[in-house]
Amino acid sequence: MKFDLTVNGRKRTVEAPAEMPLLWVLRDELGLVGTKFGCGIGMCGACTVHLGGKAVRSCQTPVSEVGKGAVVTIEQVGASAVGAKLQKAWTELDVPQCGYCQAGQLMSASALLAQKPKPAREEIAEAMNGNICRCGTYDRIFRAIELAAGTGGKANG
Amino acid sequence: MADAILAPSRRGFLTAALLAGGGLAVEFSLPLGRAQAATVGTSAVGAFVSIAPNGAVTIVNKNPEIGQGIKTAFAMMIAEELDCDWAQVTAVQQADANPAIYGPQGTGASQSTPNNWLPLRRAGAAARDMLVRAAAARWGVDPSSVTTAKGRLSHAASGRSLGYGEVASAAAALTPPDLKTVKLKTPAQFSIIGKPTKGVDTPRVVKGEPMYGIDTRLPGMLYAVYEVAPANGGKLVSADLADAKAAPGVKHVVQLKGVGPIDALVDGVAILATNWWLANQARSKLKLEWDLSAQKGHSWDAYVAKAKTLLAEKPQLDLIRSGDVEGKLASAAKRVAAVYEIPFLAHATLEPQNCTALYKDGALEVWAPSQIPAGGKAQISKFLEIPEDKITFHVTKIGGGFGRRLRNDYTVQAAAIAKAVPGVPVKLLWSREDDIRRDFYRPSGWHGFEAGIDANGKMIAFKDHFVTFGKDGKSAMFANMHADHFPYGIMPDAAVVQSTLEIGVPIGALRAPVSNGLCYAFQGFLDEVAIAAGTDLPRLLLDVFAEDKLVGEPDQPEKAQTAFSTKRARAVIAKAAAMSNFTSKPIAPGRAMGFGFYFCHNGHFAEVVDASVKDGQVSVHKVWVAGDVGRQIVNPMGAEAQVRGSVLDGLSQALEGQKITFVDGQIEQSNFHDFRLGRNDRNPAVEVAFVASDSHPTGLGEPALPPVIPALANAIAAATGKRVRTMPIDLSALA
Ligand code: FES
Ligand code: FES
Numbered sequence: 001m002k003f004d005l006t007v008n009g010r011k012r013t014v015e016a017p018a019e020m021p022l023l024w025v026l027r028d029e030l031g032l033v034g035t036k037f038g039c040g041i042g043m044c045g046a047c048t049v050h051l052g053g054k055a056v057r058s059c060q061t062p063v064s065e066v067g068k069g070a071v072v073t074i075e076q077v078g079a080s081a082v083g084a085k086l087q088k089a090w091t092e093l094d095v096p097q098c099g100y101c102q103a104g105q106l107m108s109a110s111a112l113l114a115q116k117p118k119p120a121r122e123e124i125a126e127a128m129n130g131n132i133c134r135c136g137t138y139d140r141i142f143r144a145i146e147l148a149a150g151t152g153g154k155a156n157g
Numbered sequence: 158m159a160d161a162i163l164a165p166s167r168r169g170f171l172t173a174a175l176l177a178g179g180g181l182a183v184e185f186s187l188p189l190g191r192a193q194a195a196t197v198g199t200s201a202v203g204a205f206v207s208i209a210p211n212g213a214v215t216i217v218n219k220n221p222e223i224g225q226g227i228k229t230a231f232a233m234m235i236a237e238e239l240d241c242d243w244a245q246v247t248a249v250q251q252a253d254a255n256p257a258i259y260g261p262q263g264t265g266a267s268q269s270t271p272n273n274w275l276p277l278r279r280a281g282a283a284a285r286d287m288l289v290r291a292a293a294a295r296w297g298v299d300p301s302s303v304t305t306a307k308g309r310l311s312h313a314a315s316g317r318s319l320g321y322g323e324v325a326s327a328a329a330a331l332t333p334p335d336l337k338t339v340k341l342k343t344p345a346q347f348s349i350i351g352k353p354t355k356g357v358d359t360p361r362v363v364k365g366e367p368m369y370g371i372d373t374r375l376p377g378m379l380y381a382v383y384e385v386a387p388a389n390g391g392k393l394v395s396a397d398l399a400d401a402k403a404a405p406g407v408k409h410v411v412q413l414k415g416v417g418p419i420d421a422l423v424d425g426v427a428i429l430a431t432n433w434w435l436a437n438q439a440r441s442k443l444k445l446e447w448d449l450s451a452q453k454g455h456s457w458d459a460y461v462a463k464a465k466t467l468l469a470e471k472p473q474l475d476l477i478r479s480g481d482v483e484g485k486l487a488s489a490a491k492r493v494a495a496v497y498e499i500p501f502l503a504h505a506t507l508e509p510q511n512c513t514a515l516y517k518d519g520a521l522e523v524w525a526p527s528q529i530p531a532g533g534k535a536q537i538s539k540f541l542e543i544p545e546d547k548i549t550f551h552v553t554k555i556g557g558g559f560g561r562r563l564r565n566d567y568t569v570q571a572a573a574i575a576k577a578v579p580g581v582p583v584k585l586l587w588s589r590e591d592d593i594r595r596d597f598y599r600p601s602g603w604h605g606f607e608a609g610i611d612a613n614g615k616m617i618a619f620k621d622h623f624v625t626f627g628k629d630g631k632s633a634m635f636a637n638m639h640a641d642h643f644p645y646g647i648m649p650d651a652a653v654v655q656s657t658l659e660i661g662v663p664i665g666a667l668r669a670p671v672s673n674g675l676c677y678a679f680q681g682f683l684d685e686v687a688i689a690a691g692t693d694l695p696r697l698l699l700d701v702f703a704e705d706k707l708v709g710e711p712d713q714p715e716k717a718q719t720a721f722s723t724k725r726a727r728a729v730i731a732k733a734a735a736m737s738n739f740t741s742k743p744i745a746p747g748r749a750m751g752f753g754f755y756f757c758h759n760g761h762f763a764e765v766v767d768a769s770v771k772d773g774q775v776s777v778h779k780v781w782v783a784g785d786v787g788r789q790i791v792n793p794m795g796a797e798a799q800v801r802g803s804v805l806d807g808l809s810q811a812l813e814g815q816k817i818t819f820v821d822g823q824i825e826q827s828n829f830h831d832f833r834l835g836r837n838d839r840n841p842a843v844e845v846a847f848v849a850s851d852s853h854p855t856g857l858g859e860p861a862l863p864p865v866i867p868a869l870a871n872a873i874a875a876a877t878g879k880r881v882r883t884m885p886i887d888l889s890a891l892a
Contacts, residue, residue, distance in 0.1 A: 017405065017435075020432075020434050020435075021434065023434075024432055024433060024434035027433075028380060028431075028432035028433055028434070029432060031374060033365075033367045033371070033372040033374065034364070034365020034366065034367070035365070036369075036371070036507075036508070036556075037371065037586075038507050038508075038509075038589065038829075039589045039828055039829050040588060040589055040828075041589070041828050041829070041830065043828065043829035043830055044507065044829055044834075046507060073365065074364070074365030075364070075365050078363075078364060087363040087364065090359070090363045091355065091359050091360055091363055094355040094356050094359055094794055094798070095359070095363075096224075096356060096358070096359055096362045096363070097225075097226070097798055097799075097802055098223060098224025098506075098507070098508070098555065098556050098557045098558075099224070099356075099358065099359070099362035099368075099554070099556070100224075100369065100506075100507040100508045100556030100557060101507050102362050102363060103365045106363060125837055125838060128837050129836050129837055129838060131836075131837070132507065132829065132834050132835075132836060133507075133837075134505065134506065134507040134557050134559075134834055135224050135507075135557060135798075135802045136801060136802035136803075136804070136805030136806060136809075136835065137798070137802070138805070138836075138837040138839075138840045139840050139843075140798070141837065142837070142840065
């Protein structure tokens with residue numbers, strides 16, 4: 001089937017089975033490999049993208065359900081003020097270790113800050129709980145979000 | 158003098174070349190092992206350092222980056238001695254597999270830092286030396302009167318100065334210096350090493366730029382899955398591929414015959430499609446019949462039962478026996494005995510195993526997230542019969558290693574699939590289920606401990622019956638005892654004896670291999686001994702390590718720096734106890750501290766966990782870490798990250814129920830719902846202190862992990878009175 005999508009501000013047409021997850025449309029059909037595959041069952045958050053401004057797991061989003069909603073991926077998130085601020089904070093605190101989870105972390109964090117510019121730590125914890133970091137960079141993730149939000153960024157030690 | 162100890166015994170080979178467009182490229186061949194040293198040549202590829210006419214410095218990183226920060230640390234070492242400004246380092250590129258140029262390129266065992274600390278600094282210093290001589294020649298002055306700083310050369314007497322880029326081409330024409338005698342900075346002169354430095358890849362990671370193995374894309378590429386037997390070593394008896402071939406998007410279905418060991422190529426069927434999801438969907442259409450008889454009886458429950466029997470029987474092998482342990486046990490005022498169990502574990506790197514390959518005109522090109530690229534190349538060559546000089550092996554950025562990618566099975570698979578479809582680039586990607594079920598697992602093990610305490614509360618005898626995997630009492634690789642660790646060389650009356658059961662599932666190295674299991678069992682049991690002796694674990698350890706000793710390489714004095722040192726141990730034990738105000742008494746109802754110490758991968762680490770237990774839930778409030786990894790922390794920003802990551806990794810092993818089980822060799826876990834990783838709700842405060850010693854800087858990817866597990870288990874015991882003798886922790890037993 002043919003699907004007309006809006007990805008990172010561009011109209012894209014893809015030919016794919018209706019149940020094919022957005023993740024593979026992005027990675028393999030559109031070449032946007034910044035969005036990562038970790039589990040394929042909605043458990044790790046590596047595949048997080050924005051759909052209509054909300055963070056969604058692209059591995060759990062069939063292409064047929066994308067509809068007219070704007071898809072934004074890590075390649076484009078820096079174009080928004082919130083995304084750019086977060087990328088800066090991530091770099092400032094040097095969050096990544098292996099870095100593999102970080103696209104998903106940034107997408108979850110940017111959806112959070114877009115909706116709630118100054119989240120409490122508990123709100124960050126909840127919004128980010130679906131994003132696994134195998135390397136254990138959680139403390140710097142908390143701090144980077146708080147740094148970007150202007151609410152702190154202190155080390156937990 | 159101390160520096161000579163870990164240094165390669167042969168000097169490296171240095172050549173210099175003019176960059177296209179002018180500038181200096183210094184190529185430095187690291188020495189290989191003795192036998193190979195004579196054949197090390199120079200090749201036109203792979204400059205370690207190059208300086209463009211505009212002064213921009215490019216550095217090549219020789220070892221795979223798996224998240225341990227080596228790409229940044231190596232660049233810092235070279236830039237330090239080059240004496241450039243860190244901001245001048247505009248690019249750090251990843252080297253292809255080419256041991257003739259780069260020497261050993263593996264990332265593992267936390268050895269990258271100690272093995273490259275001097276050679277890479279010498280490479281940087283050599284480049285600096287050539288720039289100095291070039292500037293001196295231009296000015297007609299003596300090289301000794303030329304100084305450098307932040308990428309500039311100066312002659313104080315005449316007030317002249319030049320940027321490195323301005324003399325880079327002239328420097329390229331000079332003879333490189335002897336690496337043995339090239340002058341290195343003293344630590345007091347360091348301006349880059351020791352400064353918190355951000356990861357060189359971070360700016361690209363946060364933008365989602367393609368860097369990882371899984372990101373590789375080539376024109377006309379097909380996506381592959383590789384279906385293998387549901388149990389290790391299964392043979393493909395018959396295959397009906399017709400339906401899979403007819404599935405949407407599928408271009409090829411290829412049956413491959415296994416060759417070599419299981420980390421080379423196993424029997425399987427590759428499906429190649431226009432995208433990965435379609436390839437993966439077509440798997441359900443395969444009709445395959447497997448012979449799984451080799452794995453019959455290799456079940457977790459059967460192993461547990463067999464281990465219990467072995468523990469009760471006469472041990473098969475003596476590993477350590479000193480003094481009269483049985484006599485001392487018999488005469489002891491008090492005896493303590495306990496059995497500890499360690500589970501099988503998967504690695505679960507967040508980037509699943511993958512590799513991209515193109516076979517064309519008899520030559521193979523691969524893009525692999527491999528921890529030992531040279532090994533992968535050799536294995537492909539051997540088992541797929543492609544000459545090594547026809548293989549180009551690119552190393553990609555790697556989404557977590559933890560030891561999994563010390564095996565190149567997925568690399569060989571991708572190459573074999575590519576060879577079956579010449580001219581077609583193929584990206585092989587494992588699903589998470591493949592990844593969990595085709596691992597080389599951290600092996601399980603059992604310890605039957607016994608200790609004797611005299612009337613004064615002194616531990617006078619120590620015995621461990623270790624039941625592990627292997628044959629006739631001899632352990633398999635990574636299922637071994639550290640026979641040169643405690644009680645060896647420390648306790649006059651001690652025995653470590655061993656029995657083995659046969660292994661069926663593949664086993665391998667997991668972050669801090671061997672140590673990650675042994676530390677938990679030994680330090681858990683010693684905590685029990687300490688309590689029985691009326692003391693606490695740090696005091697018991699300070700007592701057994703009271704005398705200054707170097708243990709581990711007693712016959713090799715040149716390895717003294719890498720040996721276990723009771724003195725270094727005491728320093729970190731005392732430090733961790735002091736930092737945390739350690740007490741073995743509960744600090745509140747249901748809340749207590751626990752202690753753990755270990756020495757591995759050249760690092761001495763003592764850790765304290767403050768945890769509370771309520772309604773079967775464990776909360777970790779704080780972790781204190783005191784570690785000795787030598788006299789210099791190369792990158793404090795990376796070091797803090799490694800320690801914190803190791804601590805969280807250990808806590809996850811213990812608290813997330815991580816355990817691999819199997820029936821007739823078929824792994825029962827498959828994804829993150831039944832092999833769980835820690836999430837952000839466990840983010841305790843971690844206070845780290847590095848205790849400097851006079852030893853070489855050593856690696857930090859592993860040694861901070863092991864002690865946190867017993868520290869947690871011991872805290873739980875102190876808080877609840879319930880001793881944790883089986884990992885992972887059974888939270889329901891704490892409710
Ligand atoms: S890949 Fe989508 S949640 Fe893990
Ligand atoms: S940085 Fe490695 S998984 Fe998060």
